[in-house]
Amino acid sequence: MPRVKQQFDAMRSATREKIITAGLQLFSTKGLAATSIQDIAGLAGISVGLTYHYYKSKEDLFTELVEMVVDSADESTQVLFNSDQSPAEKIKMFSKNVIDSIAESAAMSQYYLLMIHYVLVVDPSKKAVKIREKSFAPLESVKRTVIEGQELGEVKPGDPDEMIVLYFAAIQGLSISKLMMGNRFVLPSPDLLSGLLLDNPKRKSAALPIN
Amino acid sequence: MPRVKQQFDAMRSATREKIITAGLQLFSTKGLAATSIQDIAGLAGISVGLTYHYYKSKEDLFTELVEMVVDSADESTQVLFNSDQSPAEKIKMFSKNVIDSIAESAAMSQYYLLMIHYVLVVDPSKKAVKIREKSFAPLESVKRTVIEGQELGEVKPGDPDEMIVLYFAAIQGLSISKLMMGNRFVLPSPDLLSGLLLDNPKRKSAALPIN
Amino acid sequence: MPRVKQQFDAMRSATREKIITAGLQLFSTKGLAATSIQDIAGLAGISVGLTYHYYKSKEDLFTELVEMVVDSADESTQVLFNSDQSPAEKIKMFSKNVIDSIAESAAMSQYYLLMIHYVLVVDPSKKAVKIREKSFAPLESVKRTVIEGQELGEVKPGDPDEMIVLYFAAIQGLSISKLMMGNRFVLPSPDLLSGLLLDNPKRKSAALPIN
Amino acid sequence: MPRVKQQFDAMRSATREKIITAGLQLFSTKGLAATSIQDIAGLAGISVGLTYHYYKSKEDLFTELVEMVVDSADESTQVLFNSDQSPAEKIKMFSKNVIDSIAESAAMSQYYLLMIHYVLVVDPSKKAVKIREKSFAPLESVKRTVIEGQELGEVKPGDPDEMIVLYFAAIQGLSISKLMMGNRFVLPSPDLLSGLLLDNPKRKSAALPIN
DNA sequence: AATGAATGAGTGTTCATTCAT
DNA sequence: TATGAATGAACACTCATTCAT
Numbered sequence: 001m002p003r004v005k006q007q008f009d010a011m012r013s014a015t016r017e018k019i020i021t022a023g024l025q026l027f028s029t030k031g032l033a034a035t036s037i038q039d040i041a042g043l044a045g046i047s048v049g050l051t052y053h054y055y056k057s058k059e060d061l062f063t064e065l066v067e068m069v070v071d072s073a074d075e076s077t078q079v080l081f082n083s084d085q086s087p088a089e090k091i092k093m094f095s096k097n098v099i100d101s102i103a104e105s106a107a108m109s110q111y112y113l114l115m116i117h118y119v120l121v122v123d124p125s126k127k128a129v130k131i132r133e134k135s136f137a138p139l140e141s142v143k144r145t146v147i148e149g150q151e152l153g154e155v156k157p158g159d160p161d162e163m164i165v166l167y168f169a170a171i172q173g174l175s176i177s178k179l180m181m182g183n184r185f186v187l188p189s190p191d192l193l194s195g196l197l198l199d200n201p202k203r204k205s206a207a208l209p210i211n
Numbered sequence: 212m213p214r215v216k217q218q219f220d221a222m223r224s225a226t227r228e229k230i231i232t233a234g235l236q237l238f239s240t241k242g243l244a245a246t247s248i249q250d251i252a253g254l255a256g257i258s259v260g261l262t263y264h265y266y267k268s269k270e271d272l273f274t275e276l277v278e279m280v281v282d283s284a285d286e287s288t289q290v291l292f293n294s295d296q297s298p299a300e301k302i303k304m305f306s307k308n309v310i311d312s313i314a315e316s317a318a319m320s321q322y323y324l325l326m327i328h329y330v331l332v333v334d335p336s337k338k339a340v341k342i343r344e345k346s347f348a349p350l351e352s353v354k355r356t357v358i359e360g361q362e363l364g365e366v367k368p369g370d371p372d373e374m375i376v377l378y379f380a381a382i383q384g385l386s387i388s389k390l391m392m393g394n395r396f397v398l399p400s401p402d403l404l405s406g407l408l409l410d411n412p413k414r415k416s417a418a419l420p421i422n
Numbered sequence: 423m424p425r426v427k428q429q430f431d432a433m434r435s436a437t438r439e440k441i442i443t444a445g446l447q448l449f450s451t452k453g454l455a456a457t458s459i460q461d462i463a464g465l466a467g468i469s470v471g472l473t474y475h476y477y478k479s480k481e482d483l484f485t486e487l488v489e490m491v492v493d494s495a496d497e498s499t500q501v502l503f504n505s506d507q508s509p510a511e512k513i514k515m516f517s518k519n520v521i522d523s524i525a526e527s528a529a530m531s532q533y534y535l536l537m538i539h540y541v542l543v544v545d546p547s548k549k550a551v552k553i554r555e556k557s558f559a560p561l562e563s564v565k566r567t568v569i570e571g572q573e574l575g576e577v578k579p580g581d582p583d584e585m586i587v588l589y590f591a592a593i594q595g596l597s598i599s600k601l602m603m604g605n606r607f608v609l610p611s612p613d614l615l616s617g618l619l620l621d622n623p624k625r626k627s628a629a630l631p632i633n
Numbered sequence: 634m635p636r637v638k639q640q641f642d643a644m645r646s647a648t649r650e651k652i653i654t655a656g657l658q659l660f661s662t663k664g665l666a667a668t669s670i671q672d673i674a675g676l677a678g679i680s681v682g683l684t685y686h687y688y689k690s691k692e693d694l695f696t697e698l699v700e701m702v703v704d705s706a707d708e709s710t711q712v713l714f715n716s717d718q719s720p721a722e723k724i725k726m727f728s729k730n731v732i733d734s735i736a737e738s739a740a741m742s743q744y745y746l747l748m749i750h751y752v753l754v755v756d757p758s759k760k761a762v763k764i765r766e767k768s769f770a771p772l773e774s775v776k777r778t779v780i781e782g783q784e785l786g787e788v789k790p791g792d793p794d795e796m797i798v799l800y801f802a803a804i805q806g807l808s809i810s811k812l813m814m815g816n817r818f819v820l821p822s823p824d825l826l827s828g829l830l831l832d833n834p835k836r837k838s839a840a841l842p843i844n
Numbered sequence: 845a846a847t848g849a850a851t852g853a854g855t856g857t858t859c860a861t862t863c864a865t
Numbered sequence: 866t867a868t869g870a871a872t873g874a875a876c877a878c879t880c881a882t883t884c885a886t
Contacts, residue, residue: 015845015846034244036879038881046846047847052883053845113327116387165392165396166381168384169380172384173379174376180326186372192377214867218865248856249855261870263858425846429886452666453753455667456667458875458876468850470851535749539664541812542813594806595806599798599801602748608792610799669858679868680869681860
């Protein structure tokens with residue numbers, strides 16, 4: 001959490017904020033190689049030289065942005081999964097948040113695209129390994145909840161690993177498809193997504209007549 | 212006397228093959244900008260200049276590869292969905308093929324990564340629009356089958372558009388995750404994937420005998 | 423604090439000047455294709471990259487130089503032919519200026535060589551057409567003066583178009599021959615050149631006293 | 634003259650002839666650097682490799698073409714100026730031939746453009762010096778005739794060197810202008826050209842009323 | 845903190861030339 | 866004599882990075 005604090009201090013600089021916004025936008029769509037510092041400086045409305053006043057190198061900025069989004073994802077997931085709701089409620093809430101986030105902003109798309117560029121292009125260093133590890137934290141949180149939920153009968157049976165891989169694959173796919181499909185994209189309902197892990201609530205109600 | 216035409220054709224095919232293989236591998240992981248022609252030529256085991264004997268430009272090669280994988284995906288989907296199986300069987304078979312393909316080769320990963328790079332980086336031209344259109348053909352095939360299947364009661368109820376978007380998002384996510392997650396990746400069973408559209412057969416059969 | 427705008431402007435002007443001088447010299451003699459940007463940068467005493475800070479491309483620089491000399495030629499011709507001298511005086515003065523210019527600097531040679539390279543190599547665009555049109559302006563000025571002079575009896579009779587084509591052909595030929603002939607080149611007197619359009623004054627005066 | 638014989642032998646090869654024709658056309662307009670061997674082979678309708686069967690290198694072909702046109706110009710000039718006509722008649726005939734040649738074919742334009750490219754671009758070697766020397770032969774022929782004609786009173790008085798430089802400058806200028814000016818070009822009459830060296834015959838007849 | 849001119853290394857692309865057949 | 870695939874060096878152009886101010 002000192003890391004986050006530090007970021008917020010950094011953010012206090014309006015210039016840094018401009019660079020971050022421009023960098024996120026350009027790096028996530030075009031990737032590291034296809035984005036130039038002059039592009040970023042131009043979009044941020046500042047000079048090239050100033051960018052180097054804040055970031056040691058292009059790759060440095062890129063890495064910092066990846067770190068930032070990974071931290072942010074981790075943090076917001078933590079908050080939800082450390083709450084005292086039932087596993088099913090957590091999963092429903094998480095799914096709803098994800099769908100809402102995809103609907104409202106580019107943050108999710110940027111997160112996944114950035115990760116793709118990062119993992120596939122940037123050569124792995126110690127730092128890179130640490131960041132990658134952290135990027136799996138949300139999967140771990142959900143996995144624990146799935147196992148717990150299965151024990152309670154709230155979550156569908158099945159291999160938890162396979163289930164969360166598919167669940168997050170769907171989330172990643174949706175995030176990226178939103179950007180790629182243009183007006184052909186329709187956002188599934190949160191229930192459709194959470195249906196990957198939970199029994200469909202609608203179907204349950206359909207079964208209720210018996211009770 | 213000159214080489215006969217046949218000889219030249221054979222030479223051309225062999226070299227073209229090498230370039231295609233190398234290009235697919237490098238473009239799909241690193242993208243257009245981060246892949247140099249020298250990388251490709253090196254991996255293909257030929258000279259840089261020769262690459263330009265076969266492809267007018269780096270972007271030209273990139274586009275041709277994208278076209279190639281899109282055509283291939285379209286074609287293999289067509290074959291399956293034009294068969295005379297029931298909707299549920301088609302979906303099960305398609306899901307199985309997808310999972311097998313992800314398991315066995317890099318083709319699926321390459322397809323989706325290539326499309327991401329293509330859509331996000333290459334500026335849209337008439338050709339680009341045509342290619343994108345064709346890339347939606349598999350979705351349309353599945354959509355028709357879903358609707359048909361819903362009428363027969365073989366496919367889960369729900370908005371077909373939302374369902375196929377989620378279904379293909381999951382496929383895309385799995386394909387990419389396989390590359391990104393490394394040894395943390397576990398491949399879900401075909402039934403788990405087809406479960407997005409169909410009622411899970413195992414649960415039904417598993418639940419019945421006991422009770 | 424950053425350099426003030428004035429400082430940057432001064433830097434830009436100085437560098438631009440160097441590029442222009444080097445470019446004129448090299449392009450005019452060797453042409454577009456045989457002149458490399460490295461040649462130009464080297465002669466200008468700057469780096470290759472910097473050249474691209476000022477000109478988008480080699481052809482762009484070339485075109486700008488052509489435009490520059492065409493404008494300059496047009497302008498200096500205008501000044502003379504809009505003066506209030508008699509046609510014969512204008513033609514004498516123009517011929518003298520031309521001969522002096524060929525004698526003193528490389529400007530005339532550069533002008534004609536540049537135009538040759540431009541017309542024969544650069545593919546015709548809207549801009550190219552406009553530049554070519556402007557390059558005919560001096561011919562038009564002289565033509566008007568020739569016609570006027572013929573009416574006054576100051577200029578030799580004959581088809582004005584043929585006469586100015588021959589007159590300018592001679593000027594172009596002299597400009598280029600100066601560079602090509604080396605020490606075999608001797609510059610004709612202005613009267614010899616203007617003799618193409620005017621009756622030779624010397625002969626008249628030389629012939630009269632005796633008879 | 635053995636040289637010419639040799640060329641004719643060479644010409645006997647239809648392939649050589651194709652290369653020569655293509656080379657003359659491309660080199661004269663685009664110059665050495667901007668013309669590729671593949672261009673030439675393409676225009677000649679043969680393969681790249683075959684071109685190298687006939688000419689050691691691109692520059693070799695270029696030099697041979699220059700030599701060829703210089704020889705040809707020298708030879709045809711010799712024939713005329715070694716005839717037993719009067720100086721004025723020789724000059725009139727030469728001027729007429731020049732104007733006709735400009736009117737009818739591209740040979741004159743090709744000759745002068747080729748020479749410009751050759752002198753200004755190709756680095757001077759022993760061979761180059763010899764070729765350049767030969768290219769001045771026509772000037773020498775005309776110069777001798779001018780001096781002779783001045784002694785006979787057939788040619789205008791004046792510095793013979795200045796006069797022939799201007800005369801050939803005009804010829805060169807016309808040849809090149811024909812290509813450059815497009816439809817604005819009008820060919821002066823032979824008398825206008827020969828008027829640079831001879832008194833205008835028309836004007837003489839205008840003076841005749843007295844006799 | 846801020847600017848943008850300047851450099852140099854890297855990459856895309858062309859093309860003269862060679863070579864196996 | 867004839868072909869065109871293949872190479873490598875040269876050149877156009879871009880861009881991360883530095884620097885004087």
